[in-house]
Amino acid sequence: KAGVTQTPRYLIKTRGQQVTLSCSPISGHRSVSWYQQTPGQGLQFLFEYFSETQRNKGNFPGRFSGRQFSNSRSEMNVSTLELGDSALYLCASSLGQGMGNEQFFGPGTRLTVL
Amino acid sequence: AQSVSQHNHHVILSEAASLELGCNYSYGGTVNLFWYVQYPGQHLQLLLKYFSGDPLVKGIKGFEAEFIKSKFSFNLRKPSVQWSDTAEYFCAVNVPGRRALTFGSGTRLQVQP
Secondary structure, eight states: OOOOEEEOSEEEEOTTOOEEEEEEOOTTOOEEEEEEEETTTEEEEEEEEETTEEEEEOSOOTTEEEEEOTTSOEEEEEOSOOGGGOEEEEEEEESOTTSOOOOEEOOOEEEEEO | OOEEEOOOSEEEEETTOOEEEOOEEEOSSOOEEEEEEEOTTSOOEEEEEEOSSOSEEEOGGGOEEEEEGGGTEEEEEESSOOGGGOEEEEEEEEOTTOOOOEEOOOEEEEEEO
């Protein structure tokens, strides 16, 4: 069974630009969560989607948004990029609500903002 | 909101040494507990998890963890480490019904041959 895939794997943007990251969950998984990993703040939860609806949201500004499609694929968007948005963005998928909460992580997209 | 503390930021051990990594959480209710590992250049992988039942949990690659409710702790142990255990280890919690994980800051383990 294929794992969680994320595209692109690496991205370089400049301040003020916007970026869209993509995540394809494991086949059959309906829940997708996004995390930001930085050396200073560690791993922080961004948001979670289930059945195309945002279920939970972390403490990030409105510049960070996401969506989920009917095939469970998810995208996250960051607008008006800042230097501090440079991070590894991780996507995790799980079967769904009440299914043990185990999340399987993808390899991440490394975003560098110049 | 819950929080997780990992007090050991960087641990250096020789092969065959025993390992114990500390994890304490702060939350008044029921929690699910996890240990994840991130090998160099690889993605996060689940080592073990605790939801309920026996507080001593066995995971992959010879790792185990013990949930001590009175101490709000979930320490990770391995009796004899190998060079291949060099990685970063993250303790995480969530609450039943919510997948959002709260992670600790991580412990970088370096095993010297």
